Amino acid sequence: MASFPFILQAHQGNHQVELAYNGQQLEFDGVDVDGSRRLIKTVEILNITIEHENSLVVAVASAKNGPKKEFVLERLVFQVRDKANAAQWQSNVLSHVYKDIKRGRHFKVLVNPFGGQGHAKRMWETIAEPVFKAAGCTYDLTYTTHRYHAKEIARDLNIRLYDAVVSVSGDGVLHEVINGLMERPDAIIAHKLPVGAIPGGSGNALSYSLLGEDHGGHVTNAVLGIIKGRAMPVDLCSVTQGQDRYFSFVLQSFGLVADVDLGTEDMRWMGEARFTVAAIGKLMSQQSYPCELSYIPVETNVDKIRSEYNYRRQQSVVWADQTHDELDQSHPTIVDRFGGVNAPLNKSDGWITESDEVITAVGAKLPWASKGMLLNPASSPNDGLVDLLVFPKGTGRINGMQIMMGTETGEHIYHNKVRYMKVKAFRLTPKNTSGYISMDGEHTPYTPYQVEAHRGLISVLSIEGRYARSMRE
Numbered sequence: 001m002a003s004f005p006f007i008l009q010a011h012q013g014n015h016q017v018e019l020a021y022n023g024q025q026l027e028f029d030g031v032d033v034d035g036s037r038r039l040i041k042t043v044e045i046l047n048i049t050i051e052h053e054n055s056l057v058v059a060v061a062s063a064k065n066g067p068k069k070e071f072v073l074e075r076l077v078f079q080v081r082d083k084a085n086a087a088q089w090q091s092n093v094l095s096h097v098y099k100d101i102k103r104g105r106h107f108k109v110l111v112n113p114f115g116g117q118g119h120a121k122r123m124w125e126t127i128a129e130p131v132f133k134a135a136g137c138t139y140d141l142t143y144t145t146h147r148y149h150a151k152e153i154a155r156d157l158n159i160r161l162y163d164a165v166v167s168v169s170g171d172g173v174l175h176e177v178i179n180g181l182m183e184r185p186d187a188i189i190a191h192k193l194p195v196g197a198i199p200g201g202s203g204n205a206l207s208y209s210l211l212g213e214d215h216g217g218h219v220t221n222a223v224l225g226i227i228k229g230r231a232m233p234v235d236l237c238s239v240t241q242g243q244d245r246y247f248s249f250v251l252q253s254f255g256l257v258a259d260v261d262l263g264t265e266d267m268r269w270m271g272e273a274r275f276t277v278a279a280i281g282k283l284m285s286q287q288s289y290p291c292e293l294s295y296i297p298v299e300t301n302v303d304k305i306r307s308e309y310n311y312r313r314q315q316s317v318v319w320a321d322q323t324h325d326e327l328d329q330s331h332p333t334i335v336d337r338f339g340g341v342n343a344p345l346n347k348s349d350g351w352i353t354e355s356d357e358v359i360t361a362v363g364a365k366l367p368w369a370s371k372g373m374l375l376n377p378a379s380s381p382n383d384g385l386v387d388l389l390v391f392p393k394g395t396g397r398i399n400g401m402q403i404m405m406g407t408e409t410g411e412h413i414y415h416n417k418v419r420y421m422k423v424k425a426f427r428l429t430p431k432n433t434s435g436y437i438s439m440d441g442e443h444t445p446y447t448p449y450q451v452e453a454h455r456g457l458i459s460v461l462s463i464e465g466r467y468a469r470s471m472r473e
């Protein structure tokens with residue numbers, strides 16, 4: 001067992017300073033003339049190099065002052081008298097910073113230059129890339145040039161070359177990456193290649209789910225999770241529709257949520273706010289959609305869901321607040337257990353069928369649907385279940401607005417007009433002729449579809465809530 005802190009005396013300008021690594025972060029103290037210490041700041045170490053004559057360079061991410069504590073990249077330069085001592089300190093600290101994880105990871109990076117409001121390229125060049133470089137990470141970069149480009153790349157990627165595929169985009173590009181990996185003949189191996197999300201789109205559900213409401217939109221925080229995070233097993237939903245089978249990792253929506261997702265292209269200039277503005281408009285109109293909904297329930301009581309599942313009452317609690325090692329991933333299921341959408345519903349599986357009109361029906365794996373919308377507060381990364389949310393028809397405008405406001409904190413699932421269930425699988429058959437069905441924000445045909453969750457099928461780079469916790473302190 002190492003004994004902390006590792007301390008090094010150094011100089012910065014005219015000041016004597018003390019660098020103390022406490023096993024998680026670097027405390028950078030000034031030492032006054034009388035020997036007393038004065039904390040200057042606490043930073044996250046990315047890399048340490050010794051350059052030129054006795055100058056020790058520590059590349060760090062330091063939390064900006066302010067309520068959100070977002071990280072920014074800094075390069076701290078210190079002078080050391082004893083080079084051998086500094087080299088020992090450098091080696092000790094780096095081996096602890098990267099104790100269970102590889103230092104200097106190599107990534108396949110995909111940037112959608114048109115992602116969100118078209119800022120993804122600038123975000124990559126000015127914020128993300130310098131952090132990867134400072135941490136000694138390397139990458140192959142591709143700017144996506146067309147729809148399905150990310151899918152083609154994932155399908156043909158030499159997966160042995162990379163530690164992860166990273167996208168600077170919204171959830172749409174990640175959806176393509178995951179489907180590209182799952183379409184490969186070697187999917188049983190390829191699905192384990194971790195993915196990393198840097199929020200550069202207008203829907204960044206994965207990033208918000210991993211980092212929480214406060215940090216989900218922050219590029220450097222997301223990059224830290226990719227450089228220093230671990231691969232967390234996350235469930236993947238398989239979807240059968242017509243003769244097709246594909247995969248969804250965010251949400252599968254019908255009715256209002258699909259309309260908001262896909263019917264608001266003309267509001268793209270608003271950025272992430274477009275989803276909230278459109279949802280309010282739709283709730284006011286009280287439009288409902290006829291459908292037949294079948295599902296295999298595991299838990300339909302919201303109080304029980306709250307006590308037994310990963311329910312988060314506070315927006316700041318991040319999704320990845322659990323260990324990566326709980327799940328035995330040695331035998332992931334890739335084959336659907338409940339047949340596809342065209343198979344008869346097998347009664348012994350416990351299917352329940354309802355025919356009605358709904359305002360929306362949404363199956364989901366991620367808690368956040370977008371910024372400010374904690375739609376599925378009880379969803380867990382790898383419980384093997386789909387969270388199914390239903391707003392029945394006729395909620396009324398006032399209830400509709402209460403439900404809408406509740407989605408900011410997840411409280412809507414307690415509204416008496418809302419149903420929230422944990423299910424093994426569900427099937428939805430639209431009973432009218434036209435409308436939207438959205439799979440992770442992508443258009444699909446307006447035809448019946450069936451969804452089931454496959455436990456821990458993909459790996460997502462996540463910081464395990466460590467940064468979020470330290471940032472909240």
Ligand SMILES: Nc1ncnc2c1ncn2[C@@H]1O[C@H](COP(=O)(O)OP(=O)(O)OP(=O)(O)O)[C@@H](O)[C@H]1O
Nearest residue numbers: 115116144145146147148169170172173201202203
């Ligand atoms: N160069 C490109 N030209 C056109 N489309 C592209 C390009 N690169 C990626 N795409 C497509 O853009 C879609 C959305 O991209 P992205 O994941 O970045 O989300 P987004 O911009 O937030 O979009 P949305 O808000 O619609 O989800 C993806 O389906 C992807 O196929």
